[in-house]
Amino acid sequence: MRVHGTGTRSVGDLWPLLALRYLTIACGVSVWLWEAERTVAFAVSALLFSLVLLLDLSVYGGVVTRRRSVWAFVQTGCALVALIARPGVPAALILAAVLAGGAATVSWPGAAASLLISGAVTAVHIAAPIGMLAALLILYVMAVAAGRFFALRAEESRRHKVTVEELEKAQARVAEYAEATRELSAARERQRLAEELHDTLGHALVGALLQVQVAQRLLRADAGEAEARLARVERDLRGTLEKVRHALRRGAEKRDSLPLHLAIESLAADFAAAGGPDVQLVFRPDAESVSDVGPEVTDALYRVVQEALTNAVRHGKATHIVVAVEAVGPRLFVRVSDNGAGADQYTLGMGLSGMIGRVQAVGGTVRFETAPRQGFTVEVGVRRR
Incomplete structure (x- = not known):
């Protein structure tokens, strides 16, 4: 009625x-x-x-x-x-x-x-x-x-x-939303943990592999140096194990304790110490300017550079890598290029997918470029804050 x-x-x-x-x-x-x-x-x-x-x-x-x-x-x-x-x-x-x-x-x-x-x-x-x-x-x-x-x-x-x-009905929708949120949070946590373990283990294992290769060459010529190299491998692997435990207990390890240029320099130093390829760093206009970014951006770019260096050694067998970071106004651009083998095409495995996810999470864009015998290039653009 x-x-x-x-x-x-x-x-x-x-x-x-x-x-x-x-x-x-x-x-x-x-x-x-x-x-x-x-x-x-x-x-x-x-x-x-x-x-x-x-x-x-x-x-x-x-x-x-x-x-x-x-x-x-x-x-x-x-x-x-x-x-x-x-x-x-x-x-x-x-x-x-x-x-x-x-x-x-x-x-x-x-x-x-x-x-x-x-x-x-x-x-x-x-x-x-x-x-x-x-x-x-x-x-x-x-x-x-x-x-x-x-x-x-x-x-x-x-x-x-x-x-x-x-x-x-609203209560039912809230319950559905809460369940979907829990599932999404669990999926994000699994994805985050997978990316964290991939980045940490991949970088550490490539470094250990380089150290072992150098130690093999030194076994006959300089047994003492070879032993020192192997000891360093053991130390690095123990450190990696601790990082994995930390990631499982508390979440992803952030790199906001170091400015961006120092964090990237530490990566280059790790590769040099492991006997890896030559890594050339370029900061424009200067190191302090490129480090004027938010902590989330610092962590994302650190992981991108880490994965790019690891892939250059593991997949491209590169001997020379250039990491160029340039600050232009409110944006920051990172380019990592190597002289590795390159390829006709590439697939988005966990490493490249992780790069895309990390960059998009801070509102940036990422592009990959490769060709046979032309190496591999990663280009990233993000807002500094």
């Missing part, structure tokens, strides 16, 4: 009002039949009162539609015509019951208009003492008030049900 054309109410919410209506109608019809005479007015009134009862099917039964208020006005009109055709207290009782039901269906202005018209028709057509007319008018007012009261209570009940349903 609708009020002002908005909101629907279940007819079941109005059952107390409907029960009172039908009881009043039954009383009015009983008295009316008891007092009625078999005249044309009786037949017209009987027909109209029957129509009033039949219209209840349109007003309160079936599917809720916007036409219910229209049928309620038609029902009130039939009751008024019946009262005019057969004036009396019984007809007034039936009209009061109809007004109560109509007030629960139509808007406040509509209910007020029906009340005024009914009062006027009653005052004109019922010949009764002033006290009786006043009592009937008060009955009409009470009927309309009861109808509006039950209508408002039913509307409040409907809104409460809608609110509860919306809250339940």
Whole structure:
């Protein structure tokens, strides 16, 4: 059922009002039949009162539609015509019951208009003492008030049900979102851990491999130096194991303790100490300028350079690598190029995918370039902060 054309109410919410209506109608019809005479007015009134009862099917039964208020006005009109055709207290009782039901269906202005018209028709057509007319008018007012009261209570009940349903749906959406967030967080953590272990182990193992290769060449010529190299391999591997444990316990190791240029210089020094390829560093306009970046950017670029150097040795067998870092306004550009074997095409394995993920996480872009016998180039552009 609708009020002002908005909101629907279940007819079941109005059952107390409907029960009172039908009881009043039954009383009015009983008295009316008891007092009625078999005249044309009786037949017209009987027909109209029957129509009033039949219209209840349109007003309160079936599917809720916007036409219910229209049928309620038609029902009130039939009751008024019946009262005019057969004036009396019984007809007034039936009209009061109809007004109560109509007030629960139509808007406040509509209910007020029906009340005024009914009062006027009653005052004109019922010949009764002033006290009786006043009592009937008060009955009409009470009927309309009861109808509006039950209508408002039913509307409040409907809104409460809608609110509860919306809250339940919202709670379900929140639960789904929380579950999706947990799954996404777990996936991100797995990805982060995989990238961290890949970067840490890859770099350390390449360095250890270079050290072992140098030690093999020194075994006959300089056994002492070879032993020192192997001892360094053991020390580096133990350090790597500790880094892995740290990553598993506390998360990714950040490089914000060192400026960017010093962190990159430490990588180049590690490769040089391990007997790796020559690494040339270029900082433009100077080392301090390229290090004026946020800690997240520092960590991401450190990992990119680390992975690029590792790939140059492991896959490209490069002997010379150039790491160029340039600060231009609010942006920083990093280019790592080597003279390795290169390739016709490349696949995005864990290392390159990790580079892309790290750079995109700080709002940057990354590009790869390679060709047979032309080496491999990594180019990165990020905002400094």
